[in-house]
Amino acid sequence: MEKEYYILEPSLASAATKQENIEMWLKAKETDFYKAQIEQERDYCFWCYITETAKQTSLESYTSMAYTLNDPQTLNVAAKTNFILNKDEVLYIHTLSVVRDGQVIDKLDDINVKVLDHIQEGNNGSFSDQKNITILIRDLHLNDVFIIETTIKCKYSEDSLRNQFFRYSYSYPGPYWAYSEYRFQLKNESGQALEGNYHYFRDESGKIIEKEKVVIADQGTFVIEEKLFNGKEIKEGEIEPFIDFSTQKNFTEITEVLAELYQKFYQADVNTFAAELIKELELLPSLENKIRYAIDFVQKQIYYLYNASEMDGHEPQAADSTFKTKQGDCKAKTVLLKVLLDYLGIHSEIVLVNYERDIFLPVYTPSPFIFNHAILKIYYEDKIYFVDATVENDQGVLGKRRKDSFMYYLEIKAGTELQKQMPFQEQPPVIEEIITCNVKEDAADFSLKGTLRGRVANTTRDMFKNQTNKDIIKTFNGSIYNNMALHNKYEAEEIDKYFSDTSIQIVNDNKEQNEIQVLYKARISSPYLKEGNKRFLHYWDRTYFVDDGAKNFHHRDFPFWIDRNSVKMEIHLTTDCAIDQQEKFTRQECDIQSVWLQHRTTKKISEHGVSCYLEYHPYRNLAISGKELEEYIKVNDQIRNSNLGVGIDIVEDTFFKKISRLFKGK
Structure with missing residues (x-):
């Protein structure tokens, strides 16, 4: 009925x-x-x-x-x-x-x-x-x-x-x-x-x-x-x-109830419902590879279903049912992953988080219903890792997978309180780029070699999977156009007139280390900016190094969330003309050390070019407000006013130098 x-x-x-x-x-x-x-x-x-x-x-x-x-x-x-x-x-x-x-x-x-x-x-x-x-x-x-x-x-x-x-x-x-x-x-x-x-x-x-x-x-x-x-x-x-x-319950009382509820779902014999999967796991050469295989299986082969009405109101689905139907919500997928890791002897605990209202978790009255998602906290080789079993595009061994930002979480373990994931900095850098711009006779051979890790590597794979090369190249063209300040010379609609022989490709994709390398190339005609009789060559990357959102943030109650990528960059600008080696902005370096981030720029200057080396180490998962936010804005202003890249001034030939070159056959 x-x-x-x-x-x-x-x-x-x-x-x-x-x-x-x-x-x-x-x-x-x-x-x-x-x-x-x-x-x-x-x-x-x-x-x-x-x-x-x-x-x-x-x-x-x-x-x-x-x-x-x-x-x-x-x-x-x-x-x-x-x-x-x-x-x-x-x-x-x-x-x-x-x-x-x-x-x-x-x-x-x-x-x-x-x-x-x-x-x-x-x-x-x-x-x-x-x-x-x-x-x-x-x-x-x-x-x-x-x-x-x-x-x-x-x-x-x-x-x-x-x-x-x-x-x-x-x-x-x-x-x-x-x-x-x-x-x-x-x-x-x-x-x-x-x-x-x-x-x-x-x-x-x-x-x-x-x-x-x-x-x-x-x-x-x-x-x-x-x-x-x-x-x-x-x-x-x-x-x-x-x-x-x-x-009226505290978190300790809540976790007592949740732990008892979940515990019966951990008592699952994987050999009875996942014998073939266990055989595949046992063939792998190391425990690290087995952990990776188990995570990949749950993330990629179990379809994620999110039912809003059942997320926080019902007990989780049993691991054998999730394995058999190949689908489940976040609780179901996380329980299955925990059961597989238990088989491998890896200790883990399910934790509850709230990605949308994370900052309010200590504010809310304690309840199981202030959380909207379940993930897995994994203890491995004296380190803690958080894995979201619902993610489909992640790669790599445990320490190389993406790291999610959330501040507070509740471990489903009897007697525990609300816990806090501290702010963190990522090493090695999530983004490494080597930019080379070599100008001869008013045309530049430009290349950008990028090494991308973790969540940025995942996003990059998705980009190549879901977009055409033409669209990806268009995105890169626009970025280079802005970073070289060519918007001061011509409109974005004219980029194709100046950019030719453009290409983009994945050079290497190491899924085990979750590291991908891409190479972009272009030939750029008329790359110099001109002001009167002076010519300049620039490459500045504001996006990576300045958090513009901080200065524009004016919410009275909600804190400003810092969640930025660490970046290491090399910029090599060379030309067939002499440059002004003493120009103050060309020589300008910086070493900014603050509690919010570290930013360092060093340079090597020669007769025909400059190499600029930038390292930027911000925090992720950091919420600030009030005086702290004011200080963070000041640090970003320091970076903005110190160095985001490099520019060189061309020393134009005098009349007598031009005549001299004619006699020398140059």
Whole structure:
């Protein structure tokens, strides 16, 4: 029997929606507050009642609203009222009516309900088995008052963690409506105490208020009530204030429950379901190669499915099922990888992370549901590595694979607290480039040899896989054009007039070391910049060495995240003309040592050219704000004002030198 996703239940309509009571709340139209809102052409909400009821095996969300349809857009939205339901949710419709000319008109007989799959699917296998419930309401008029009352009941499945942990994040309504009466209630019938913490509430000066947490005992209720209330407007660069409600547990208590849940899934005998894979592993010459093979298998041969409604609410899929079906979500893939590593004698633990809200994990009330992803923490040869089993394009032995940035994580190990991954610098550099530009008779033979590692190597392989050589060359042409400052000479649309014999190729791809080498070549005509009678040759790379985002970052609450690649670069500019060896910018070197990064430039200067050597070692996974951000900006200004590359000035021949060359046959 097909599940009912919506049920008409008018018996639960509230008294306020009845004809005999409408005059009472329509009197709001006589108030100065109402008139002021209408003068501003705002829609008006006569009441908004929201009640969330946390039960031991379910959540009920009741909403009752009566609001004006004075704007065509609001009218259209009401006429096509939409709900997105998870598979465990059912929509109960109590009231759909309008007040027109002082009369309540029931609309339950004037509706057509559409139930459609709400599937969002992407290249990474993300999907959601939600339903889109659209209520089409006939014959709504401008200036009607629309009344809607609904309850969404979510019944938790038996294996859902939500039977043990509740979480709800509350935010005040936005500035679109004004309200005669607004009420939010959180009823606690979960059998456990709930804890609520206030975040980013401010006083009149904009300073964040430190408010005490609230504790809602079992069978207790938390209430927010407002009269003649305008929704709150959030200033640009500020985080919307919210209250974070969760079952009152600390992380130690949470990991006790999670560890017990996951432990039974680790007790899997891989020989019973993956005998052929084990044979392949045993044929490999070293433990390092076996670890790599296991990671590659799970990342590349198990299809990643992300189901938003199940990510944090259900126990993981068993390893044998994941292996057999060749698909699973992040928990399923990570459990399988752990089971394979357990077989190899490699200690690992599953950890929970939140890539999108990582910085808030210590702020949120502790809960399993503040995390949105599971990865594996691997202990190998006295080092710790984090591997995301859902990544498809990674390569290399364990120490050479990509490193992900996230600050906080929760290890699914009994009794553990929230842990922190410290900022790190990558060695050897993720990017190494050797640029050679040799100019003879106003034409340059240009080459760029790049050695790319880790995540940048992965991205480069994807680029060659998914783009044509022509498009890749076009990208490189544009980069060289900018770095040589040729944009001061001609427009980007003219690059093809000056760049010829261009080519790009992968010279070497060492997948074991996750290192790829590419070679770009071009012949560039008229490479010099000219200013009067002077000629210059430049190569500067601002993108690698200056973090422009820091100076443009103005968020008051959110920190600035530093996650930049380490770079080593050589630039060799040579010419058949003499250069000014004493020019100060040509000779300029720097050695900037700060707590945020290290940047060093040295040079070798000869009669016909300069070699410039740059090393840039920033941090990754570093969040800063306030005075720290100010200091980081100053360091970037130092780099900007010191050296991002090299430029040379051509010493033009005098009249007598030109005559002398004629006699010498030069």
